[in-house]
Amino acid sequence: MARFIKAESGPKESVIYIDDSGKRFQYSGGDRNWRNNNPGNLKPGDVSKRNGQIGSAGGFAVFPDAETGHVALLDSLKNAHGNKDLSQMIGVFAPKFENNTARYLRFLRKRSGVKDNKKIKDFTSSEFELLWQAIESMEGKRKPSIREIEDKKKITKVRKDKKGTITAYFVEGMGWLSKQRGIELARSDKIDAVISISSAGNPFLKTRPDTEVENNLDYLG
Numbered sequence: 591m592a593r594f595i596k597a598e599s600g601p602k603e604s605v606i607y608i609d610d611s612g613k614r615f616q617y618s619g620g621d622r623n624w625r626n627n628n629p630g631n632l633k634p635g636d637v638s639k640r641n642g643q644i645g646s647a648g649g650f651a652v653f654p655d656a657e658t659g660h661v662a663l664l665d666s667l668k669n670a671h672g673n674k675d676l677s678q679m680i681g682v683f684a685p686k687f688e689n690n691t692a693r694y695l696r697f698l699r700k701r702s703g704v705k706d707n708k709k710i711k712d713f714t715s716s717e718f719e720l721l722w723q724a725i726e727s728m729e730g731k732r733k734p735s736i737r738e739i740e741d742k743k744k745i746t747k748v749r750k751d752k753k754g755t756i757t758a759y760f761v762e763g764m765g766w767l768s769k770q771r772g773i774e775l776a777r778s779d780k781i782d783a784v785i786s787i788s789s790a791g792n793p794f795l796k797t798r799p800d801t802e803v804e805n806n807l808d809y810l811g
Contacts, residue, residue, distance in 0.1 A: 597626075597645030597652035605647045606739070607654075614739040621730025627653040629726040630663030637666045663722055672711035676702070676721075679710060683725075698724050742782035745772070745795065759795065769794070 592609040600606040604618040605625045617625040631650050632638050638651035641662035645652040653659035671679040680695045699705045701724035702717050713721065747760035759772040761781060773793050775781045783795040 594627075594654040595644060597647065597654075599647040603648060604734075605652060607644075607652075616737055616739055617734040618737075620732040620734035622648050622650060623659075623726070623729040624656075624732060625734045626650050626659070627656045628659040628662070629656060629729065630659070630666065630722070631729045632659070632662055632666055637670055638662055641665055660722075660726070663725065667710055667718070667722060667725075673709055675707040675709055676704060677707070694728060697728055701727075740780070742780060743775075744782050745797070756794065 592611050592613065594607045594615075595610050596608040598606050600616055600618075602618065603622075603625070604616050607615045607617065609615070619625075623629050623631045626647055628651055633649070634643060634646045634651045638653075642653055642658045643651045643662075644654050651659075651662070653662060666683075667679075671683065674682070676698050677695060680691055680698065684691055684694045698721060702713070702720040704713065704717050704721075710718070710721070743762045743764060745759045745761055748756045749758040749760075749766070751757050757769055758766050759769065759781075760766050761772065761775070764775075767775070772781060772783070772795055773785055776783045776785050776795055781795075783797060785793050786796050787793055
């Protein structure tokens with residue numbers, strides 16, 4: 591089974607994952623902790639690295655799957671914050687400049703049932719489970735949408751009429767396509783080309799990146 595081995599920030603707060611076969615997937619929408627496979631919204635650091643962090647996005651660590659991110663959260667609570675009580679832990683885990691720390695603390699105390707200064711390492715197994723469940727709930731519940739990113743096909747040849755105007759494009763894996771069909775596919779982002787408009791008001795394709803109006807696919811014909 592393919593496994594994500596790398597991740598990076600994508601457009602509009604999305605996360606791009608790359609698996610060990612080279613396929614790419616985009617996680618969009620939902621809450622950051624779900625997009626990052628990071629239920630506790632851990633920052634990049636020693637705990638994240640030793641638990642399989644594969645990248646970062648939005649200032650938070652990205653893990654290959656939610657279970658790996660969950661294990662990292664448990665590690666953080668037990669080993670990075672074990673000697674702290676809830677008030678001390680939340681001041682570091684969810685600092686005031688990013689969170690409503692007082693509200694977060696009230697939520698954890700209510701959900702875990704621990705309202706005194708008991709250190710996290712002394713929590714009962716039930717209290718500890720209620721604690722991490724509360725943190726994961728507080729950090730976000732909305733799951734992202736996931737889609738595979740298809741590599742855009744390239745135009746490798748063109749056909750021209752007697753006037754030298756391109757009438758068809760040869761696209762990798764698709765064969766010869768009419769000019770109209772090529773433009774339709776470029777418009778839907780399936781062909782690696784840019785749609786431009788001629789001085790006569792007619793659409794045509796050009797390669798990217800390009801700032802010139804001239805059709806630079808001409809050299810293929």
